[in-house]
């Protein structure tokens with residue numbers, strides 16, 4: 001089965017060239033578990049992708065934060081999957097709640113984007129997650145299942161997808177999901193995959209958690225059986241990202 005621990009750093013719309021170089025230097029100098037134990041992927045803004053790719057240690061990888069839903073062309077302001085391939089960018093993030101909420105990306109659109117990126121050979125970190133209102137009304141599982149279904153409807157092979165559970169109320173708020181809350185939703189997502197995509201997909205797909213993960217709370221979250229890693233926002237810009245990468249060893253020891 002072997003779900004390798006996955007730690008993604010989503011830098012969002014942050015950083016100057018100088019700041020980016022500083023973060024990369026910190027990452028390059030860090031002593032972390034080997035690539036056999038943890039897969040590390042950082043996602044700078046588009047304009048810094050070539051710079052980060054050229055400077056970053058070879059055991060860490062880069063992701064774009066978005067790409068266009070179909071082949072490139074007359075789509076002002078967009079970046080195509082073909083361009084990412086051209087730059088040898090192996091990963092892309094799709095379905096982030098900030099894009100769903102602020103740019104009105106529907107679940108169907110996200111499904112199409114995931115499918116197109118995969119068709120071009122790009123691996124996808126696909127995000128799902130409920131709002132506070134949805135959680136309080138008891139519809140968390142229904143919401144994340146519907147978002148996952150919109151992806152599953154367009155995709156038959158899950159080998160190159162990492163599913164990120166990111167409750168909207170935990171993103172950038174400092175309000176982290178408790179380990180039990182994260183485990184519960186991850187377990188439900190795995191059950192959903194089992195029922196709808198098969199036992200093998202459920203057993204092998206990594207389901208990572210995102211939302212106010214930091215150096216202090218990562219170990220307890222990582223210890224949950226269905227938490228296969230993290231997608232980190234704010235803390236991925238700071239040296240504590242190294243501690244989060246190291247939390248992969250929690251899995252190694254059990």
Ligand SMILES: O=C(CO)COP(=O)(O)O
Nearest residue numbers: 010171172211212233234
């Ligand atoms: O949105 C996130 C990662 O994609 C999480 O952001 P924070 O870690 O800043 O809460």
